[in-house]
């Protein structure tokens with residue numbers, strides 16, 4: 552049985568945090584493959600090493616002196632090394648990094664050094680083998696992650712390795728140039744390693760005890776989520792619940808490996824289990840609520856639209872031509888509404904409107920902005936009577952006007968559109984009716 556354990560930046564921000572991580576790893580001999588992030592913030596005013604590296608490389612790229620910035624980064628690592636009393640020097644690594652910065656090795660290379668160096672320290676601290684992610688995580692020439700080549704390389708490389716540290720966040724093209732995932736991408740590396748070694752669980756250690764039913768900035772001390780399915784999580788993550796990088800699900804999902812989100816600062820908490828499927832009922836009918844502000848509704852009217860084959864395609868083509876992705880498309884007999892992100896759409900609205908006129912010949916187009924979308928997600932809603940009724944009566948009691956409703960036939964989620972200004976009130980009302988007031 553193998554566990555892949557990924558530790559986020561705040562779990563590795565200082566020697567003290569490294570010690571907690573060491574204890575967690577040593578507490579379970581199955582925790583054999585470790586994926587570290589770069590050191591994160593030690594307190595609210597601190598700067599993540601990744602951000603320091605980006606800033607330092609910016610100077611290098613502009614031909615400016617970056618010596619002091621690189622020294623400040625080196626100091627962050629030295630503090631960890633000294634705090635752990637390790638006999639390790641990163642002098643050679645920093646010489647190479649300084650040289651490569653001068654030669655403008657690229658910002659991906661620069662950012663990746665955060666994980667690379669932390670990986671070296673972690674391997675030394677644990678006595679595990681260090682495996683450079685650039686050797687085993689492969690990107691194709693078009694910049695996309697190459698899942699299959701990576702899986703083969705990793706599997707072959709780790710086949711006879713008992714315990715290893717593989718830095719998160721980056722890999723390389725076939726020619727060796729380093730490339731990173733998007734920010735927070737160490738979560739993806741952990742998932743890729745879990746797939747390759749066929750782990751029985753992927754533990755993702757961070758600074759919270761898993762997912763919460765709702766955003767704690769809106770709900771005071773919301774309940775935690777014990778178990779959530781990959782599908783539910785996709786819906787919530789898309790709407791802004793951001794404990795885990797949203798692409799981290801895919802590699803393990805194909806193998807049915809569960810993800811356990813855990814808190815490095817509270818290792819006894821069970822955290823959240825993310826699973827393929829479960830017969831465990833969630834504690835409440837809903838699993839979670841998430842939402843985002845800043846949407847725009849484009850209403851398109853055309854008499855007899857329902858009988859015009861291809862009308863929807865033509866309307867959506869107008870958005871596609873302008874590079875705008877749509878979120879939801881609720882429709883009526885003679886109307887169709889397309890929800891888009893306001894900030895993306897704003898600059899192109901007139902081009903889109905004229906394209907809709909040209910392609911679909913509607914009677915009338917009307918644009919309304921400042922919408923918020925709220926997703927109420929839960930496998931428990933399937934075949935449960937009254938869920939929608941409870942949501943809408945709660946919203947009515949809270950004086951929130953519902954502008955849009957969208958429920959897929961999977962019955963996994965209900966999307967509700969409200970005015971931006973009603974967003975927080977609506978989330979509170981939904982949380983209260985399902986979590987605080989149990990009936």
Ligand code: ASP
Pocket residue numbers: 559560588589599601602665719720733734735736737738
């Ligand atoms: N260090 C990178 C970041 O700050 C990647 C990660 O932490 O997952 O985004």
